Amino acid sequence: MKYRKKIGLILLILMLATTVYAWPKDYLTAVEALIFALEATGADIEGGEVQFYAVLNEQFLSLAELEKLLADLARWLTVAGGKKEKSSGESFRMLALRGRALKGIDVQIVVQSNPGDNFTMPPQTHLLVISQTNSLPEFRKAVAALQKILVPKLPQGQFSYYLKSSFDGKKTHAEMYKLTQAALAAVEAKLVEGMVTPDLISLTAYTPLVKQHLLVEDERFNLNVVAFYDDYLERTIIWAGFPLIHDPY
Template sequence: MKGKRLIVSIGLIAMLAFSNYTVSQGIRDNLSKPVVSAFKVSESELLQVRINARDQISQEYLKENEIKKVGQGLLDKFNIQGELEYENYQQDMLDENKPIYTMDFIEEEDQRKLIISGKDKNNSSVTIILLTYIDKYSNLNKTELIVDITSEKLEEYDKIQSNIKTIFNNMEMNPKINTCIVGTFDGDIENNEKIDIVSEIMVRVGAKKVEEYTQPDIISISAYSPNIDNHIYTGNNKMNLNIAMRHNYTEDKTYIWIATPIIDHGY
C-alpha cells in the first residue's frame, strides 16, 4: 500500500506541474538531441520511447457524430494501419499481417471521449484521445486532442516528434509536448551508483539540479538545462529535465526514466 501511495503521489505532482507547462520562445528543433544523448550516457537497454502531445482543438462541445468524424480524419493524419476491430475480428488480432485498430466512444455527464488505439506504418503504438466537455467552473465548452505515441526504436524519436508538431501545426495548434525515454539495467543498482549515473547525465546535457527525491529503492531528480528549449516551473524555479531510477523486484531490473520536461506517468 505504501508503494502504491508513493506512485499516486508522484503522479499527482507530475500532473500539477505539467498543468503549468510553459514553452520557451523559439522552435524546439533541438529538443531531442540532449535527451537522446542523455539516454545514451546511461548505457541502459532501451525499453521504449514515449512522446505525448496535447492542445485544445476547439471551443465547442461536440456531439457523438461530430467527435467521431474528427477522429476518423485523424486516422489518416497519424497513419493508423488496418481495419476497425469488431467482435468477430478477435481471432484476426493474432494475425500480425492483418493490423487492427480500436475506436471506443465513452459518454458521461458533461463529457464525451473518443479513444483510438492502433499502430502506425512504423509499427509504433498510437493512442489518440478526443475529449470534449463543458467546464463547470467557467461554463465554457472545450474539445482537446491528446496523442500518445510509443516506439521501441530510439532512432524514431526525432521523426515522431517532428511528425506530431507538423500535424498539430497544420491544424493550427501549438501542442504541449512531453517526451520520455525508458531503459533498464539488470539487477538492483545501489543508490550511490544511481546518483553517479544521474550525475553523469546531467553533466552531459549541462543541467543543474533543482529538486531531489530519494528513497532506499528510488531516486528522482528534477533539473534545468539551457540546452533544452522548453520548461515548466516548480515553485519559482525552471525545470525541463526529470530523471528517475527505481528497482523492480518482480523483474529484478532497475528502470531509468529520462524525460523532458517531466515524467508524466507513474514510475
C-alpha cells in the same frame, strides 16, 4: 479504468502547463537532450513514448461530433481500423482509437471534451496523441513522423517525450543516485526538485541547453530523470523525460 486514469492525468498536467509553456529557439532539441542524458549513464536505451497535446476548440462536443473529429484525426495520421474506446459522464466525453499508422508507428488518438465550470474554465475539447516505441530508432521515427504531420496542422500543440533505459541486475541506491547525477551533468542541468526514497530517485531539473521549458512559481524546469529497480524484470531502470514523465513508475 487504468487507461482512462492515465489519459486523464496526462490531460490535467498538460492543461495546467499550457499557459506557462515557452518556445524560444533551441540549442539542443528536447529529444537530443534526453539521449545525451541517458547515454551518460551507460544504460541501454530501449525506446520510449511520444505525446502530443493540443486544445482543439472551446466547445463541449457531443459524442457524434467527437466521432467525426476522431475520424478526421485518424485520416491525418493514416490510421486505418484499430480498436476504439468510448467513455462519457456529466463532466466529460471521450473517444480513443488505438491503431497503426501507415508510417509503421503505433498510435493512440484520444479526443476528450469537457463542459467547463461556467466560472473560470470554458468548455474545451482536447487532443492527445501517444506513440509508444521499443527501440531508439523507432522512437526517432515516431517523433519525426508525428512532428511532420501535427505541427503544421496544430501549431498550438505541445510535444512531450520520455526515453527508457536499463541495466542488467540491481544497482545500489548510491549507484543509482550517481547515475542520475551523471544524466543531469551531461546536459548541464540544475536540480530544481527531487524525491529520494529507498526505492526510487526522481529528479526534476532545468537544462539551459534546451530552451523549451515549463515555468511554475518562477522555477523553470524541462527535464525529469528517474531511477528505480524493477523486481519483475530484474533490471535497474533509468528514465529521462521532457518536460516531465507522465507515466506511473
